[in-house]
Amino acid sequence: MVPDIGEDPGHDTAGLLHYLFGPGRTDEHTDQHLVASWAPLLTPDPGDHPYGSAESARLIRLMAERLDLPVLARHGGAYPLAGHVWHCPVRTAPGDRILSDAEWGEVAKRIMSATGLAPYGDNRDVRWVAVRHASDHIHLLATLAGQDGRAPRHHNDAARAQAECRAIEREFGLQQLNPGDGTAPPRPKRGEIAKAERRGQPEPSRTVLQDAVRQAMVGATALDDFFAHLRQAGVLCEVSYFPSGDVRGYKVAAVGDVTADGTPIWFTGSRLGLSVNQVRAQLQGPSDDPAAAAAAVETPGDAGTTPATARRRATAAIGVAILLVEEGDEATAARVIRETVEVVHALAETASADTRTDLLAAARAWDRVALSHVRAARAQDTSLRQAARDLLGAGFSLTREDGGVTAWLLGALILLAVAAERHHAERGHAQQAAAAAESAARYRAAYRSVTGGPLRTLRTQGQRLPTPVRDRQEAALRTAFPVEPERLLAEPAWDALAASLHEAQQAGHDPDDLLRRAQGMRELATADSETAVLAWRVRHLANLPATPAKQAKPAEGRAHRPGPVDLDRGLGR
Helix, strand or coil: CEECCCCCCECCHHHHHHHHHCCCCCCCCCCCEEEEECCHHHCCCHHHCCCCCHHHHHHHHHHHHHHHHHHHHHCCCCCCCCCCEEEEEEECCCCCCCCCHHHHHHHHHHHHHHHCCCCCCCCCCCEEEEEEEECCEEEEEEECCCCCCCCCCCCCHHHHHHHHHHHHHHHHCCCCCCCCCCCCCCCCCHHHHHHHHHCCCCCCHHHHHHHHHHHHHCCCCCHHHHHHHHHHCCCEEEEEECCCCCEEEEEEECCCCECCCCCECCEEHHHHCCCHHHHHHHHCCCCCCHHHHHHHCCCCCCCCCCHHHHHHHHHHHHHHHHHHHHHCCHHHHHHHHHHHHHHHHHHHHCCCHHHHHHHHHHHHHHHHHCCCCCCCCCCCCCHHHHHHHHHHHHCCCCCHHHHHHHHHHHHHHHHHHHHHHHHHHHCCCHHHHHHHHHHHHHHHHHHHHHHHHHHHHHHHHHHCCCHHHHHHHHHHHHHHCCCCHHHHHCCCCHHHHHHHHHHHHHCCCCHHHHHHHHHHHCCCCCCCCHHHHHHHHHHHHCCCCCCCCCCCCCCCCCCCCCCCCCCCCCCCC
16 A cells, blocks of 8 residues: 655645546546545535535635634634645555545554554644545545644654555555555655656656666766766756755756746755765765765776677676675675666666666666664775766667677676675564565566577577487586486577587686586575576586687686676576
């Protein structure tokens, strides 16, 4: 059950009531009616009459007047400039049973009491109504003035409503959603989503701006640099200053997103989940001196850096990050997870078209993974930030080899997401753990897309191997997996594994040793295809190209340099 309290109070009680009792924007409202109110005798139900009829219009007007009466009394007969209409839709989760009107009425009363707007037994509370116009949700509307003329106390109402909904879920037998912890950035409101749909935009302006501010952080060395990146991205940006000249805050707006009078619709950094203080904290380096912190971040990768090179460097940095999340202290893990935000956004911005949707969704989920109450340790190195700068500076991945190396990076990010999920789950950070799981799922989808072509090439190569060569690799598999080897040999990806083992053998490696080490990296039972995972592990251990060669060639005396971290454990699952 999800309550969605608006950020700012509205100004039009009657207008909101007309929307709630009306047909909706696309006739989606059905059986509009009251389920609860502050005083049932004073709130005859407009839903008892067809919307648009004279009686329905009269009752909506009467309801608005009665709701607004304490507000006008408190403010001397005028409406406050700051707004006075509190609005909160409450929706059950998909798959939940349909609640009765009586149950929704109880939900409404409990949420109004929990927020502090209408505590049980308080006859001086605000006036409110609960309207149902769909099977899965209601809308709460309240006017922000007590009936005794006092200002209502509803500080932290969103968190209180969330906590009450968790209790309601348990008592009503509904799905148990993850409890909030107050660290999530504000999400687009229903009005913002509807506006984007009317304008034919794929996403609300808030979401676009949240992506813009995260991507502007990539490679920024100071606040001025961050603001410059925002403007270069085509975002309107205004900065406010203290009298001392220090930056006080900033706000951004999407070009063309304006009010009726043409004023840009601004979002402050805090409304996007990245306030100016958070930007400062992320830019701060090992030193307390901002100039030293900026100097600690190197310039973008040298002019000759290619997308493939940038992805190799990023893979190495993520490999170290995995170890720090798994084995470091809580503050160090928080720092690493936070610094990876820049890497994942840089990767999404430079992704090929077939993976961009998944990578952007994974980056957005990672934003949530990085937000917790744990204070991050000070940066000890700049490898992750430098990796992000390299990715952005090198640009889009265009070549076949770029795609193969991207697969290695995606494999590393899957492992990091799995490690982050475990890290947060062990500490009771339910929201962050769920976001990490979502991020991992998106990276797996992108990984499957990237590796599909190379895996098909490897399978073709394996099918063309001479029988004695296939027999040699089959014997290695039977030695490494004496239990149920037939099951692995029956998998379609066995041909890809055979090709990789043969290529590694030609490069001077022992197939038996490679399979033994690949098996020991991590369990395989949860993999979609065990032989596909083993094929990539073998290629990694043997330092074979990420993208399979058209024909394996001998490489006498090639040194074996196993990577410091198993970047393929958990792939394909």
